[in-house]
Amino acid sequence: MGREKYTWDLGLLYKSDDDPQIEIDCEGTLREWNSFIKKWKKDKKYLEDPKALYIALKEFEHLYTVYGLADKPMYYFWLKQALKQDDPKIKAKLSKIEDFATKLGNDIQFFTNSIARIPTDSQKKFLKDKNLAVYNHFLERTFISGKYLLSDDEEKILNLMVKPAYANWTKMTEEFLSKEEREMITEKGKRQIEPFNQIVGSTNSTNKKIRDLAGKYLHEINAQFADVATEEINSILEYKKVLDDLRKIERPDVSRHISDDIDSEVVDSLIKSVSSRFDISQRYYKLKAKLLKLKKLKYHERNVPIGELKTEFKFDESKKLVLRTFEKLDSELFHLAKLFFDRRLVDVNPKKGKIGGAFCIGYKTTLPTYILLNHNDKISDVTTIAHEFGHGINNELMKKSLSEINYGAPTSTAEVASTFFEDFIINEISLTLSDKERLILKLEKLNGDISSIFRQVALYKFEQELHKQYREKGYLSKIEIGNLFSKHMFAYMGSSVSKDKGSENWWVYWSHIRNFFYVYSYASGLLISKSLQNFVKRDPTFIQSVKSFLSEGQRRSPKDIFKTMGIDITDKAFWNKGLDQIEALLNEVESLAKKLGKI
Structure with a gap:
């Protein structure tokens, strides 16, 4: 099968956009959920009797498995929109289903909110009940969230306040920035007007004149909107403070940890471990400055590649490379990866109207996992296949062992599978390259690791101090x-990076600080995958333990899953093993650069 034939088979969901089954499924969803709501709003026995709760949860899970919130129609039109972003008919149909799902979700939330409010003394009998064992961790998470729940009316008010008190502020700054344009120089030497996001990308140009011009413009734009962004940040910091005060949450980052199903002590251990090894990232930037023949890197030059690999990786060749790598690791992984191609669950070609980038989405246990690529024959496209197939394999392993209520990887470990397999692909590719090409490849990988681990931890610490100082002072200039x-x-x-005038304002466009305390998950996911890689390299049979980990979903907390593997993720030693891998790669790159006479 040629590359041009790799398109999604959405017929696995519906025959067409006008398939009568879509309306039938929506009607069935509403009918069955209304019956559930009517029954359990009236019958409160499930809040007192474990047997009644078991029956209620079985019904709840069955409806989520079969119908969800019109999940199948939603999934179909969401995927269609990814392929045809400018199609107004698809947008309209998706919007209609989203409104349907939002209203239905609001009607259903009484059920889990009521469970969350079961008195603490009564929770123990539910958690000890043998019939409820399959729902044990779901109940644990629900009970924990219940500690911070307000009344139903108060929760509805807070839901309504999200848009004016938070979303509109962040959207305002984002839209102001997106409208900015400047005259840039292209790689071919021509002058043309470019939008903000393209200017950001130009800071990575290997042409110093281009990247310095992009850096100059970004300093200007960030400074231009610094006053507006200051008011925005103060407003959403106040919004977060009010929420935490109402819910009696002391630490600003605790609500993130609860939603991500990870203990604060685990995140604290991660942050301390990475912070204590900042010498690794500092060495990396010192090396990069030497390789670029600069005394110091300018702030905007952090991610500049040292060179570019000219080798083309056609899709069929890339596919074989990825499948061969999976087969070397484990036969089951190979067959799961091959099925994505065989069932036409991969859309490969860039085309007009199709969303950029790449993603993998496994909506639920009963629906197929789809993978979107935009393959342009570059080496980064090969690692992207491995990355997204890692997510896909994670989904399929969970489907084999989990029911709907426990399906899905928690945010704290969501990137483990993708980065785990990505690194094995890079090692496979490097075997075919010259020393000069390997240096470029390894440096690019190292740059990504430094950004995902050290930079994100630094940002997390910035967020912590930002919230702390705001709560002490009431306003930050x-x-x-x-x-x-x-x-x-x-x-x-x-x-080795210069404190350029204007670099202090680069928080203005960094969207992550608006998504409170999310960034630790980049570091945790990558470092966990590094540690697991190390185990597999020492003992190839450990891949079975990795598969078991990827099969767990939300059945247990990440902390408990690792405990059964003999790993304590609250211990700094665990995170240091992953950091040792980064340092080993840095040592390898330094040695290779010396061998080639680059430093």
Whole structure:
């Protein structure tokens, strides 16, 4: 099968956009859920009797498995929109189903909220009940969230306040920035007007004139909107403070940990471990400055590649490479990966109207996992296949062993599978390259690891201090925010990156700080995968333990899953094993650069 034939078979869901089954499924969804709501709003026995709760949860899970919130129609039109973003008919149909799902979800939430409010003294009998064992961790998570729930009416008010008190603020800054344009120089030397996001991308140009011009413009744009962003940040910091005060949450990052199903002590251990090894990232930037023949890197030059691999990786060749790598690791992994191709669950070609980038989505246990690519024959496209197939294999392993209520990887470990397999592909590719090409490849990989681990941990620490100081002072000026930002960014980068005037304002466009305390998950996912890789390299049979881990979903907490593997993720030693892998790669790159006479 040629590359051009790799398109999604959405016929596995519906025959067409006008398939009568879509309406039938929506009607069935509403009918069955209304019956459930009517029954369990009236019958409150499930809040007192474990047997009644078991019956209620079985019905709840059955409806989520079969119908969800019109999941199958939603999935179909969401995928269609990914292929045809400008089609107004698809947008309209998707919007209609989203409204349907939102209303239905609001009607159903009484059930889990009621369970969450079961008194603490009564929770123990539910958690000890043998019939409820399959729902044990779901109940644990629900009970924990219940500690911070307000009344139903108060929760509805808070839901309504999200848009004016938070979303509109962040959307405002984002839209202001997206409208900015500047005259840039292209790689071919021509002048043309480019939008903000393209200017950001130009900071990675190997042409110093182009990247310096992009850096100059970004300094200007960030400074231009610093006053507006300051008011935005103060407003959403106040919004977060009000939420935490109402829910009696003391630490600003605790609500994130609860939603991600990870203990605060685990995140604290991660942050401390990475912070204590900032010497690794500082060494990396020192090496990069030497390779670029610069005394210091400018702030905007952090991600500049040292060179570019000219080798083309056609899709059929890339497919064989990925499948061969999976087969070397494990036969089951190979067959799961091959099925994505055989069942036409991969859409490969870039085309007009199709969304950019790549993703893997496994909506639920009863629906197929789909993978979207935009393959352009570059080496990064090969690692992207491995990355997205890692997510896909994770989904399929969970489907084999989990019911709907426990399906899905928690945010804290969501990137483990993808980065785990990505690194094995890079090692496979490097076997075919010259030393010069391997240096470029390894440096690019190292750059990604440094950004995903050290930079994100530095940002997390910036967030922690940002919220702390706001709660102490009541307002932070743009100068105070900028000083905090610089303090934490240069802590991980070191003295080989210059403190350029304007770099203190680069928090203005960084969207992650608006998605409170999310960024630790990049570091946790990658470091967990590094540690697991190390185990597999020492003992190839450990891949079975990796598969078991990837099969667990949300049946148990990440902490408990690792405990059964003999791993304590609250221990700094665990995170240091992953960091040792990063340092080993840095040592390898330094040695290779010396061998080639680059430093």
